[in-house]
């Protein structure tokens with residue numbers, strides 16, 4: 024039985040601790056315990072989106088234990104990436120261009136030393152794009168050691184769900200940056216949402232990713248607004264994609 028450090032015991036006892044961390048720290052109260060489990064063939068990983076969506080894994084790379092974190096762009100930044108990916112005719116070229124563009128979506132002062140832009144396969148509309156940091160777990164015993172020596176810092180903050188004015192680019196800003204990197208990102212001129220005409224549910228129709236029920240531009244004028252106030256919330260027109268200057272898709 025692994026000894027549970029005091030800070031982890033307190034964290035586990037707190038009613039504010041999220042369930043994913045309770046499960047993780049119960050199973051692996053120390054880095055040492057996690058490394059031992061990986062050596063025994065267990066998959067050691069926790070996904071959380073408490074402030075920022077990220078996965079923390081302990082893995083073996085060339086036989087050496089490594090703590091790996093992948094932070095994922097969320098919300099409107101993710102929408103811009105996925106729609107640009109879908110709008111491109113060649114997934115491999117799109118993937119390479121997105122990996123190249125990812126750092127440019129971040130505020131300029133973000134230090135990406137030791138961080139790689141990565142793509143992870145998935146069965147959804149697009150693969151997952153993220154920022155990956157790996158640090159050796161050799162010599163680390165407690166999670167406190169790890170957190171204090173290797174804080175996630177500014178990258179964690181700029182990818183937060185909470186807008187601080189110092190976040191990853193979203194919406195039309197993200198679309199402009201992706202287009203500058205030869206990606207066919209498209210924004211709606213009315214509502215600013217990122218659009219695709221290649222959503223599998225709506226091929227040939229410009230929709231944003233959440234629109235399983237078809238396009239419903241929030242900024243579209245409803246000519247009958249005055250006539251049926253109670254119904255107005257349910258009415259929206261087509262989006263207005265800013266595609267005029269779109270470069271030909273290769």
Ligand SMILES: [Zn+2]
Pocket residue numbers: 211212213214215216239240241242261262263
């Ligand atoms: Zn719109």
